[in-house]
Amino acid sequence: MRPPRFWREGGWPVALLAPLEPLTAWLTARRLARGGWRPPVPVICCGNATVGGAGKTTLALDLGARLLARGPRVGFVTRGYRGSLPGVVRVDVARNTAAEVGDEPLLLAAVAPTWRGADREAAMRAAVAAGVQVIVADDGLQNPAFAHAARLLVVDGESGFGNGHLLPAGPLRERVANAASRCVAAVLIGEDGTGAASALPSALQVLRARLVPDMAARALAGRRVVAFAGLARPDKFFGMLRHLGADLVATKDFADHHDFTTVELDTLVSMAGDAVLVTTPKDAARLAPAWRARVHVAGVDLAWEDEAALAALLDRMLA
Numbered sequence: 001m002r003p004p005r006f007w008r009e010g011g012w013p014v015a016l017l018a019p020l021e022p023l024t025a026w027l028t029a030r031r032l033a034r035g036g037w038r039p040p041v042p043v044i045c046c047g048n049a050t051v052g053g054a055g056k057t058t059l060a061l062d063l064g065a066r067l068l069a070r071g072p073r074v075g076f077v078t079r080g081y082r083g084s085l086p087g088v089v090r091v092d093v094a095r096n097t098a099a100e101v102g103d104e105p106l107l108l109a110a111v112a113p114t115w116r117g118a119d120r121e122a123a124m125r126a127a128v129a130a131g132v133q134v135i136v137a138d139d140g141l142q143n144p145a146f147a148h149a150a151r152l153l154v155v156d157g158e159s160g161f162g163n164g165h166l167l168p169a170g171p172l173r174e175r176v177a178n179a180a181s182r183c184v185a186a187v188l189i190g191e192d193g194t195g196a197a198s199a200l201p202s203a204l205q206v207l208r209a210r211l212v213p214d215m216a217a218r219a220l221a222g223r224r225v226v227a228f229a230g231l232a233r234p235d236k237f238f239g240m241l242r243h244l245g246a247d248l249v250a251t252k253d254f255a256d257h258h259d260f261t262t263v264e265l266d267t268l269v270s271m272a273g274d275a276v277l278v279t280t281p282k283d284a285a286r287l288a289p290a291w292r293a294r295v296h297v298a299g300v301d302l303a304w305e306d307e308a309a310l311a312a313l314l315d316r317m318l319a
Contacts, residue, residue: 002255003052003232007162007171017169024166028142028174036147037121042134042318043149046187047141049179050171053232053256054156055189055302057104057282058211060138062302064111066314067134075132076108077123079139080116081257088117088126103257103285108138120145134318141182142173150317153179153186153200159233160194180204185313189302207313208305211236213244217298221245224275228268230258230283237280240300249275257286265291 006013044063048054060076067074080102083089091101091109098106105116113130115123120143127135140146141153155161162171173179176199180186185205188197197206217240225246229237234253242248250271254260265287268277281299284292304310 003162003171007165008159010163014163014165014169018165021166021169024168025174028178032142032144032147034144036143036145037124038148039124039128039135041128041132043124043137043146044135044317045137045140045146045149045151046154047137047139047146047151047179048154048156049141049173049176050159050161051167051173052159052171054154054159055187055211056154057107057138058300058302059152059154059187059189059209060108060136061111063314064108064136066310067136067318068112070314072133073131074112074134074136075127075130076105076112076114077120077127077135077137077140078102078105078108078114078116079118079120080105083116085116088115088119088123090114090126090130091116098286099259103282104138106285107281112136141179151183153183153204155186155188155196155200157188157190157192157196158194158236160192160196161199164199177201184317205309205313207310209302210305211240211300212303213240214299214301216296217241217300218244220276220278220296220298223247224249225278226250226252226268226272226275227278228252228254228283229280230254230256230260230286231280232256237298241278241298246278259286260291269294 046056046059064074083100083102085100091105091114093109101116105114108114115127117123161176166172180201186200188208221244226249227238227241238251276296278296278298281297284297
């Protein structure tokens with residue numbers, strides 16, 4: 001889905017849908033009240049208070065790589081989106097497709113062993129049984145399975161908390177204060193263009209990071225490019241390419257997690273001509289191998305404002 005404009009800008013739909021907000025709050029509180037299993041290993045949950053992309057997977061990938069460099073056996077746990085395989089699946093990048101397990105689990109599995117399943121507790125149990133010593137969870141802040149996790153509240157600086165209303169009147173899954181109360185810190189990604197930091201409790205540690213183009217993206221500087229993306233906010237991807245100096249001949253955006261058809265891809269190839277056809281790692285994960293070989297994949301990394309503060313936070317969470 002694409003987020004409706006009133007989630008950012010307000011308007012009459014907010015007033016119409018606001019009476020449903022107490023129901024959203026009650027359902028979330030009821031779900032969280034169930035509690036969850038206490039795993040015998042540290043669990044770090046990267047979640048957010050809103051629906052849509054806030055950078056959770058990017059953060060999980062960054063933390064996973066940092067933890068691997070410290071030496072423990074790291075594993076990811078994620079629900080995945082629209083994967084067809086039932087139950088808990090250990091993701092195999094050589095065998096599984098995005099249609100089977102979702103696109104983000106494939107990105108995670110390229111870094112460390114990954115378990116995908118709607119039952120997060122069962123996925124964690126499978127990871128522990130396989131010898132994982134530290135679990136990083138992509139999403140799940142409102143899931144009772146992570147009651148005993150060290151939780152991080154991920155905030156996109158550009159979109160913040162939208163219009164500040166709960167679903168369906170706004171993008172919030174729960175009140176910001178409630179989400180923050182269960183977290184050891186917040187991670188604000190990008191410039192705080194909406195004043196999101198001011199909505200967080202003053203006692204909550206806030207770490208700041210920004211998205212920077214990876215090497216593959218930087219290689220596009222000065223080149224003619226046709227870019228396409230199926231993300232919650234594809235304009236962020238297109239803006240990054242422009243900022244690093246790519247000559248964007250054309251762009252095409254699709255809904256988040258969109259399944260590209262052969263007709264759509266043929267059209268994109270025709271649009272590109274002698275330009276470079278570019279997409280994101282998440283979108284590339286949904287392409288068949290033959291198509292993936294014809295597309296340049298440009299991603300992002302996280303650059304942290306205070307590396308020492310991040311290292312200290314990881315120490316505390318592991319402890």
